[in-house]
Every structure is written in structure tokens, then in C-alpha cells.
Amino acid sequence: MDPNQNPTDDRVGARSLSARTLSRPEIGALLGAIAVAILFLAVAPAFREVPTVGTILYQSATIGIMTVPVSLLMIGGEFDLSAGVAVTSSGLATALITWEFGLNVWTGVGIGLVVSLAIGAFNGWILHLTGLHSFLVTLGSFFILQGANLGLTQAIAGGVSSPNLQNVQGWDSAQSFFAGSVTIGSLPLQVPILFWIVLVIIGAYVLLRTRVGNWIFAVGGDAEAARAAGVPVFWVKMGLFMAVGFCAWLLGMHMLFNYNNVQSGNGVGNEFIYIIAAVIGGCLLDGGLGSVIGGAIGALIFGMTQLGITYAGWDPDWFKAFLGAMLLLATVVNLIVRKKADQK
DSSP states (O other): OOTTOOOOOTTTSOOOHHHHHHTSTTHHHHHHHHHHHHHHHHHOGGGGSHHHHHHHHHHHHHHHHHHHHHHHHHHTTOOOTTHHHHHHHHHHHHHHHHHHHTOOHHHHHHHHHHHHHHHHHHHHHHHHHHOOOHHHHHHHHHHHHHHHHHHHHHHHHSSSBOOOOTTSTTHHHHHHHHHOEEEETTEEEEHHHHHHHHHHHHHHHHHHHSHHHHHHHHHHHOHHHHHHTTOOHHHHHHHHHHHHHHHHHHHHHHHHHHHSSOBTTTTTTHHHHHHHHHHHTTOOTTSSOOOHHHHHHHHHHHHHHHHHHHHTTOOGGGHHHHHHHHHHHHHHHHHHHHHHHHHO
């Protein structure tokens, strides 16, 4: 070897900007979002109208609010199959307790928050206590909550939906907070969009700029190695499950105050939508890699697709088939892009 040469090891050499960009977990979701937007801009004239932006963002926010904590939980190596019905449980807890005891709505909202955090803590505690996979633990929670939602609503309200609380003290202010809207320029935006944006910013900051974020990646990559390195694995996972509970409460409050009641059978199946959005956004099923921003883009893809199919005049029955195709496509794109980035 020529002694004047200065060989560099590829493992420590500086990576190009393109390689660093392509290695980002959300890049596949971004490419998918661009493709979906171009498709519906071409085939659905209503998709090009300015008011449609607010509608798409709202539809995306009702998914994206939950996708933020679900993405963090998946990066931490766990699932929560009870997330969909937990949203319904939160709204029902607030409505039924407020109605049954004649409380101010805001008191019921606070109790609903405690219930939602308790559900998250229960999942985290059972996971730690039993050592079972979170798939099994939260599947059990799913059935418990689904049955409780139906049974308690029937016992207290005598039907399948919560009582109407519009005449209860505190309703107007709570409705404005959880289900109101703001106007930015000429574009009206519903409050959940703002909740979603704030949650994405906080989630991304925590994940990428704090020690807790490093712990989440470490726990998802190898929990035992992380524990040996001093990472509080139990509290990290407990915190992630409780974050899911908090966001379930936030979305549950919106659903309650937006529709004036909660249907006890709602939420079933939504847990898969949250997980799919996170996977489209670059979260690995076995943990250790992912992106909150990618999950937000995944939720945006859902919102654009759901409304785009309607605006294009297509049969809405194709919606889930389209989403399944998007899931497979985004997963393959993520895999290809990461491999190419690793080669540069």
C-alpha cells in the first residue's frame, strides 16, 4: 500500500447528504404521500379546492393524534391493540360519570383523563408483571374494554350510546376547547388539527433531542442490553403506554364534544389503522427504529386516501384495499431506500 495514501474506513467515513436523507425512516412515507396527492389531484377536481385542505387535515388528525404515541410505543418495541376502544372508553367514562352523578362536565373530563391514564398504566404493569408479549396483554385489554363499554353503557344509559350532555354545566366551554375551530387566514381549522401538530412537535423533540428518546430507541432495540446500561426499561414502557392513554383521552374528548354523545361500539378496528399509519411512517414491527414525523405522514396518507376516494367518485369499499396496498408499498419502499442508503 502506498504510504502516502490516506485510506478511510467506510464504516467511519462521512456519509453523503443523499445517503443520510434516504436513511431517514420517514422517507418512504413521504414518497407515498406525494404519490397519493398527485393521484387525487389528477382524478378528483374537488381535491384541488382550498377548503378541502382543512377537511383532509381534520380527517388525518383524528388518526394522527393516536399515531404519535403508537409510533413511540412501537419504536419502544411494544404494541397496543386496545388503543382504538380506549378512545371510546375515555369518552364514555366522561359522559356516563357526569350523567350518573350530576357533575360539572369539566369534572367528568378530569375523571375521564384519570381513567385513560389508568388503562395505559394497567397495560404497562401487566406487561411487566407477566412478561407476556404486549400483543397478548393489550388484546386482553381490548376485549375487557370492549365488553365494559357495551355493558356499562347499557346498564347506565339504557342503550348503546352515552346520554346527551348539552344541558349540563360546563358543556359550552368544554365543547369550544375540544371540538371548536380556529381560522388561519381564510382557512378554518378544527381544534384536533392543532392538537395533532403540537403532539407531533413534542413527540419528535422528545424522540430526537432528549435522553428519554435515546432510552426509547434503546429499549426497542434490545431491552436487556438497555437495562444493563442503566436504562429504566419499566418506566420507559410504562410512560409510553400512559402516553397512549393520554392521547386516547384527548381524542375521546373530541369525539364526545363533537358528536354530543359516544357510541359504545365505536373504536373497534381503529387500533390497526394507528399501527398501519406508524408502519407506513417507517416504524419497525420489532422496535428500535421509527419516526413520529413519519407516523404523522402515514396519518396524512390515510386522510388523503379516505377523502380522495370519495371526491373521485370511486366505490368507498375499495378504501381498505387501497390502504393495504399502500402499507405493502410503503414497507417495500422503506426497505429498498434503507438498503440503497446503506450502500452509499
